[in-house]
Amino acid sequence: MDTEKILVTGGTGMTGRRLTRLLRERGTEARVGSRTGTPRFDWHDQKTWDPVLEGTTAVYLCYHPDLGFPGAGEIVAAFAARAARHGVRRMALLSGRGEPEAQKAELAVGAEFPGLTVLRCAVFAQNFSEGFLYGPVLEGTVALPAPDVPEPFVDLDDVAEVAARVLTEDGHAGELYVLTGPASVTFTEATRLIGEAAGRAVGYQEVSAEEFVSWAAAAGLPEDEARGLAALLGQILDGRNVEPADGVERALGRPATAFAEYVRRAGAWRS
Numbered sequence: 001m002d003t004e005k006i007l008v009t010g011g012t013g014m015t016g017r018r019l020t021r022l023l024r025e026r027g028t029e030a031r032v033g034s035r036t037g038t039p040r041f042d043w044h045d046q047k048t049w050d051p052v053l054e055g056t057t058a059v060y061l062c063y064h065p066d067l068g069f070p071g072a073g074e075i076v077a078a079f080a081a082r083a084a085r086h087g088v089r090r091m092a093l094l095s096g097r098g099e100p101e102a103q104k105a106e107l108a109v110g111a112e113f114p115g116l117t118v119l120r121c122a123v124f125a126q127n128f129s130e131g132f133l134y135g136p137v138l139e140g141t142v143a144l145p146a147p148d149v150p151e152p153f154v155d156l157d158d159v160a161e162v163a164a165r166v167l168t169e170d171g172h173a174g175e176l177y178v179l180t181g182p183a184s185v186t187f188t189e190a191t192r193l194i195g196e197a198a199g200r201a202v203g204y205q206e207v208s209a210e211e212f213v214s215w216a217a218a219a220g221l222p223e224d225e226a227r228g229l230a231a232l233l234g235q236i237l238d239g240r241n242v243e244p245a246d247g248v249e250r251a252l253g254r255p256a257t258a259f260a261e262y263v264r265r266a267g268a269w270r271s
Contacts, residue, residue: 003057007109015156018156019163039051046198068099076108098241098262121154124154128194146187146206150183175251180248181256204210210226
């Protein structure tokens with residue numbers, strides 16, 4: 001039996017590091033694809049692609065900053081074609097729920113790798129504890145360019161477990177798994193739960209896109225990424241993703257993790 005070697009692009013990111021750890025815990029060789037990895041990997045430098053694909057049997061595709069950003073689909077599709085030429089047998093693509101450009105990218109990648117498995121995700125719960133919302137939580141106000149709509153936040157540990165299954169087991173080729181939590185909560189409800197767990201007042205505020213960009217840029221995000229993120233949030237948080245999906249349960253045979261359970265487990269905001 002051939003030894004599995006799985007390339008995890010974005011391997012130092014929020015999903016990638018979870019997936020890498022999970023694969024290694026299960027005895028599977030995982031290669032971290034990043035600009036600081038060995039060999040080095042960069043989405044925008046095709047000279048780095050072949051070295052990380054050498055001997056690889058499966059690939060997790062995670063494009064930064066987001067698959068819905070301009071040009072992302074073309075880059076990831078070209079990489080998928082290169083992976084197919086290297087003999088990669090399984091591939092999972094991290095995509096975004098309710099993002100038309102991300103869905104176009106899914107089709108482009110699938111055309112190059114017909115056995116592609118798509119993991120289409122809702123907003124990550126861990127954005128509050130590890131991502132761009134962590135600082136605002138500590139400051140007491142989460143402000144986004146979106147109304148206070150319900151969102152079925154997905155737990156990244158669920159996403160990583162689904163990805164691990166897809167990349168190491170047969171039976172997932174060509175599947176689309178829409179990954180969400182089991183129920184939707186508004187941002188007001190989410191921040192209230194976090195505040196109760198953290199022992200501090202945390203609330204939600206809707207702001208304009210320009211206000212959000214100014215805040216994000218001041219926090220260190222490049223302005224083009226801040227503007228792209230503002231546009232993306234305004235799009236996906238318009239009510240289109242309110243209903244939970246069953247992708248986690250279909251892939252894992254168990255219910256998805258509830259947001260309240262994520263908050264109980266996270267503990268990142270406690271002093």
